[in-house]
Amino acid sequence: MEPIAKKSLIGQRVPKPDAPDKATGRTTYINDMVLPKMLYGKILHAGRPHALIKNIDVSAAKALPGVYAVLTAADVPEMFFGVGRDNRPLKGGKVRCVRDEVAAVAAESEELCDEALRLIKVDYEDLPAVFDPAEGAKEGAPLIHDNKPGNRSLAYQFKHGDVAAAEASSDVVIDSVFNVHYVTHCCMGTSCVIADFDCDGKLTIYSQTQYPYNFKMDLAPALGIHPGDIRVIQPPVGGAFGSKLDVYPFEPVCALLAQAARRPVKLTFSREEEFINAPTRQPVRIHMRTGAKKDGTLTFRKVDCLLNNGAYTSWGPTVPFVMMRTFSSHFRVPNVDIDCRAIYTNNPYAGSFRGYGNVQATYATSIHADMMAEKLGMELLTFSLKNAQKSGEVTPQGARLNECVFAECLQKAADVTDFTAKHARYAAERNKPGRIKRGIGMASSIHNAGGAKIHKSDGCGTMIKLDDYARATVITGASEIGQGIDAVICQVVAEELGIPMSDITIVNNDSAIAPWDVGVHASRTTFIAGNAAQRAARKAREQMLNAASKRANMPADALDLREGWVVHDSDGTPVLKIDKLLREMHFSREPELVMVSEYYEPPSEPENKEHVGDMSAAYSHAVHVAEVEVDTETGEIRIVKFTSVQDVGRVINEMGLEAQLEGGIVMGIGYALSEELKIVNGQVRNPSFRDYKVLTAPEVPPMELHFIESHSSTGPMGAKGIAELPTIVPAPAIANAVYNAIGIRFFDPPMTPEKVARAIWERDSKLAAAE
């Protein structure tokens, strides 16, 4: 046998293990599933924003052959659920937004369900409604929930230092109001759930959830059953992006139908239902005041945020948790005063969405950085570098920035794009004649990259077993929703155990099997589940090397596991095949099986009541540069080139990393340029892909990605979480580029051709009038 050299899988380009089945149509997504005896469910939504339910007549629907259950609020216990415990599966008494679920049916087909829904007669008495949070907060505004005076929902404050004194000592102060809009996830697989009760009243729920263990906890109160009596199965899903981080009414409604019909029930949204009833990103009015000294040193930020809560409280109105982090830590800000309030309205409501509040907050902080630099007469790069934190700094909210490479990211982004020279040139050319104007813009942000301790634990459990053929099974709490944790875990485990990735099976789709994890969110999974997998694999490795040591008569630390062999660590000489070792261990006089477990809890702490705490085990930065062309006649913005520089800690799967960044960036560009869920008087006006414009292939610009490896001391192999920053930073980079091109600021994305053309026309009309 030839010696086996040490090779590393880390940093390689690894296809997702589930990709072949997905590419061939073999994968059975939840939307494709059919269970024996399964019925279909449908919901009757209110379709009106605020009304009393005077009467519901379901008799004709119940009489329809093939209908097995018809439910209204009168048929089910009055159970409350949701982040704000203000939502019910079926609404009785009154409806508070168009989504409200007033009745549901289970029948033999979706067509029969539709027919049954048409037979349900509901008499409403419309109530005065309120759609604007500022109006909703006024005295005398229509009250949405009787127990929520002033329509007040969640509120957050954070203060640090002395903002008044800082403002008095500032040389320059800028003040702007940003209105960031409604967008929605547009998962390609629409919302879908299958519920099935056994004879003991235990529920098996096939769910798209991206947080299976909290899902049990959060679903239970909606049904009045014990969380322990819920088993969550996670079939493959068609996207999530944060939309599956809460329980939404269709899920308990489906379970209630299954309970009533004593049959499995599947409930799937149509695309139109999806646009109207699935969560949105949280819209926010951000009033921000920023100060600086003449030399460019930031002095303070004062921020007032008003959030349209909508009718119920899902994760949307909790985005200030993340927004405040950005306001207080995107650049070194010595004094901050942040006040955020969510006000109930009769609008649909928001959930969590990739980037959480940071998409909203960074739009403000990065545009203010550009405005401040201009006002100070400084280059944006110089201004940014002046205020960029360095490793070891602690932010006002207690985030300890270890392995911080913000300055390197800024410098690299400027260097590779020739930013400073181009920025000056395009600004100089702005007022020269010509229909097409070019601009370049830079934006940056910070995000948690080592989980986020918003629950009591931010951990992940992992178990690994090896069989007699050296095949490993990794049972992990981490969910796979398309993001690619499957490939990362295979790499990490294969690296430790010296077996091929193709010999690893991941089991992570059943809450009765896999150990606890807090879900796919907060850019946490590679970091947390990667650490858990690595630690578990190291336990298995140690057990195997100890056994090999006895057989080879060599110290364990002189041995290594490579390509299916136990080898001499020094020169790679093969000693024993790993599968043979495992069989010898198993069938010896002192038999042992390799089956190990690990619960990894990151070294982070929850925020205290004052919102201070080092809540992530790592933080990272991204800097984006957009180069654009603006057609000053049509208002169209074309992105000529998009460059991203991001601190990724360490590259694990280079291809998966690129894929996350490219997808995130394109989602961020859509947020900036074309996507907007138009909600007028509480009604969704564009519930189709025809009218809600996500980016398609022709609009995708050339993208250049640069990874900075800061080697996190706490991350798996040094990696940091990466998947939200790509969606967070594009919009302000593009807005700053548009300003560089035409000299107009857009505080209210998206920058659609209509909006841009109108702004140019208004500006030119004013200039003409002045002349």
Next chain:
Amino acid sequence: MTAKVDISFTLNGHLKKVSVPADMSALTMLRDMLGMTGTKLACGEGECGACTIMVDGVSLNSCLMYAAECDGRTVLTIEGLRTAAGLDPMQKAFVEKGAIQCGYCMPGMIMQAKYLADTKGKMTHEELQRGLEGNVCRCTGYKKVFDAVAAVVGVTE
């Protein structure tokens, strides 16, 4: 009860004889009657391309086609691309270039890419982008899809 139509057509090389409701879409027939769930329903109104199949060598949205219109024709779905020899080169390229994340849009995307490759062969990057504009993907940003098609047929700037 909707009137039914008896049809016969070739599905992925096999002759099928079925009786379909006159108002049923080809997509519903494929998924619900024939168990071919590889073809996806994502919008049902011809806006997203997830249900793309090939009929007589031409790609189309199966959600907008009546099942009855399949009569006498040759239908190819994502399941028909894989042969005894393994994955189609286009499927293989999508896997190897990392074009698949959640993968829900990918059967349609791959069928459209296959159609472009079959009919156009080598193409410019702009032609490729235009050729895929009817297929919405929310995960990938399309970049790795471009890489995959380029690996199969070659794409020029």
